[in-house]
Amino acid sequence: EVQLVESGGGLVKPGGSLRLSCAASGFTFSSYSMNWVRQAPGKGLEWVSSISSSSSYIYYADSVKGRFTISRDNAKNSLYLQMNSLRAEDTAVYYCARDRSYLQIQLWLFYFDYWGQGTLVTVSS
Amino acid sequence: QSVLTQPPSVSGAPGQRVTISCTGSSSNIGAGYDVHWYQQLPGTAPKLLIYGNSNRPSGVPDRFSGSKSGTSASLAITGLQAEDEADYYCQSYDSSLSGSMVFGGGTKLTVL
Numbered sequence: 001e002v003q004l005v006e007s008g009g010g011l012v013k014p015g016g017s018l019r020l021s022c023a024a025s026g027f028t029f030s031s032y033s034m035n036w037v038r039q040a041p042g043k044g045l046e047w048v049s050s051i052s053s054s055s056s057y058i059y060y061a062d063s064v065k066g067r068f069t070i071s072r073d074n075a076k077n078s079l080y081l082q083m084n085s086l087r088a089e090d091t092a093v094y095y096c097a098r099d100r101s102y103l104q105i106q107l108w109l110f111y112f113d114y115w116g117q118g119t120l121v122t123v124s125s
Numbered sequence: 126q127s128v129l130t131q132p133p134s135v136s137g138a139p140g141q142r143v144t145i146s147c148t149g150s151s152s153n154i155g156a157g158y159d160v161h162w163y164q165q166l167p168g169t170a171p172k173l174l175i176y177g178n179s180n181r182p183s184g185v186p187d188r189f190s191g192s193k194s195g196t197s198a199s200l201a202i203t204g205l206q207a208e209d210e211a212d213y214y215c216q217s218y219d220s221s222l223s224g225s226m227v228f229g230g231g232t233k234l235t236v237l
Contacts, residue, residue, distance in 0.1 A: 037171075044127065045163070045171065045214055047226040061225060095170055102177075104159060109218050110226070111161040113182065115170040 002026040002114045004096045009119030016086050016123070022079040022096030022116055030054075030074035033099050035112060036081045038092035038121075046092075049081065050099065050110070057108075064090075086123045093118040128153060128219050129229035136235040137205045145232045147198045147215030153227065155196035158218040162191055162200045165212040165231075174213070175200060202234070210236045 008020040020036070036048040049070040050059045058070055069082040079096055095118045099110035130148040137143040147160060154160055162175035173182050175191035178198065190201045198217075202209055215229040 044231040045216075045228040047228065050226075059225075100176070105157055107218065109158065111159075111173065111176045111216065112163070112171070113173050113176070115172070117170050 002098065004098065004114060004116035006094065006096050006116045006119040009094065009121045011122045011124065012086055013125050014087060014123055017082070017084045018086065018121060020081040020083065020094055020096075020119060020121070024077045024079065024096075024098075027098070029072075029077040033057075033101055033110065034072060034079045035097045035099055035110075036070060036079075037095045037097050037112065037115075038090075039095070039118070040089075040092040043092075048094070051079070083121070086121075088123050091121060091123045093120050127230040128221075128227045129215055129217060131213075131215060131229040131232045133230070134233045134235065136237055137202075138237045139205055139207065141205045142201065142203045143205060143234065144202075145200045145213050145215075145234070147200070147217075147229050149196050149198075149217060149219075151196065152221040153196075153217045153219040154193065154198055156220060158220075160191065160193050160198035161216045162189075163214045163216065165214065166208075167211065171214065205236055207236050210234055 003025045005023045033052045035050045051070045067085045071080045096116040097112040098114040101110040163171040164174045165171045178193040179191045212231045214231045219227045
């Protein structure tokens with residue numbers, strides 16, 4: 001059974017930092033690209049970042065580019081999100097999600113087939 | 126404001142059929158990029174419902190179906206059940222936003 005378990009959320013002041021972790025099990029972690037997707041309270045979903053299976057390709061949403069860093073450790077079956085210079089608008093539940101990639105119109109696209117339960121990040125003074 | 130537009134809410138009685146639209150533009154759905162759908166039950170994480178416009182993952186009832194035409198996509202739910210009450214999100218790729226995966230704003234389905 002595929003399991004994704006996030007941790008590391010909490011309350012942080014504006015300008016502060018936080019590191020999220022996602023522990024994966026039930027599948028060959030090193031074979032899949034992984035993502036972070038967030039959901040502000042009462043709002044919709046927002047894709048945050050993606051990392052390929054070998055960490056060769058990394059992408060970020062414009063809203064977090066330059067402040068967040070995604071990484072993974074395939075030996076530990078773990079995904080990470082280092083969040084710096086946090087802002088109030090970063091307050092959200094952060095989900096770890098596995099993706100299924102496919103080639104379409106000369107682009108590698110993906111959808112999210114498994115999600116973790118999420119971890120809440122609150123940025124407030 | 127989301128690049129993909131969904132109605133904020135839809136409703137239907139048990140047993141009825143409802144549809145949820147996802148309207149995009151020539152930089153996303155209209156460009157030919159696939160649409161995927163997710164169901165988010167209250168207080169839980171999203172779950173993949175439809176991928177590649179019309180494909181159901183294993184375990185998803187055939188009451189759920191997806192379609193795409195032009196710059197829009199639709200999710201149809203037939204034989205509505207109380208447990209279908211949830212938020213539904215569409216997702217696609219948009220080439221105008223530095224190349225990014227985008228979600229619709231979500232639709233709250235209420236089973237009357």
